[in-house]
Amino acid sequence: MRRSILLAATLITAMAAAPARADDVSDAIAAAQRAYQGGKVQDAQTALQEALQLLAQRAAAALAAALPNALPGWTAEEATSNTSGMTGLFGGSTASRSYRNAQDQMVEIQVMSDNPLIAQLAAVMANPMLAGAMGRLVRIGEQRAIQSNDGNIQMLVDNRILVQVQGDAPPEAKMAYARAINVARLSGR
Known part of the structure; x- marks a missing residue:
């Protein structure tokens, strides 16, 4: 659980430093933050895992582009x-x-x-x-x-x-x- 909270904080900090734009990754991170603030730790963890999977998909697409x-x-x-x-x-x-x-x-x-x-x-x-x-x-x-x-x-x-x-x-x-x-x-x- 502590690992999920640290991961959430890291992802949220990273996204805050990035230019604001609506996309699937930032939507998943925002959903995780809302769930965490609402005390729904399991939902926050699932949303963070979704964000990580979406980022991995982008990384794979970047490999293909090279x-x-x-x-x-x-x-x-x-x-x-x-x-x-x-x-x-x-x-x-x-x-x-x-x-x-x-x-x-x-x-x-x-x-x-x-x-x-x-x-x-x-x-x-x-x-x-x-x-x-x-x-x-x-x-x-x-x-x-x-x-x-x-x-x-x-x-x-x-x-x-x-x-x-x-x-x-x-x-x-x-x-x-x-x-x-x-x-x-x-x-x-």
Whole structure:
């Protein structure tokens, strides 16, 4: 209960600092505040969980927006995004997009953020010797990445966003797509 109250105070403070505008997130936070002030702690907690889920959905949509358009000679499917609960083994937000060329070769980019498993991978990728054991170290812009023998790429952004570029296309195509990702948008810069 104390955790819910602290979370409510934090969310309300954050929203007060943001420009005032009506949206689903601020409506859920306002409902939580009204419920809390009315002594309905369970309703306040539910409304705060709704606000957190709505924020997670926005985060997932932002991940999808960072995925590149099709490169010349390729077509792209629509980007998809999803969010899991904030608790559990596979929480966090995900987005993915697939690309195909005229030879029916495929590249898929998957992005995952704020997942507990990413923290474990971050420790490995932070150590060049361990990361090198997983594949060839490469640079994609300012990011260190690992490219496996089949050309698949794993890149960690801000130690909380995992980018995976994979598929049956040649390694050069996977690298071109990795370089086309809007890393600044992923990290919120």
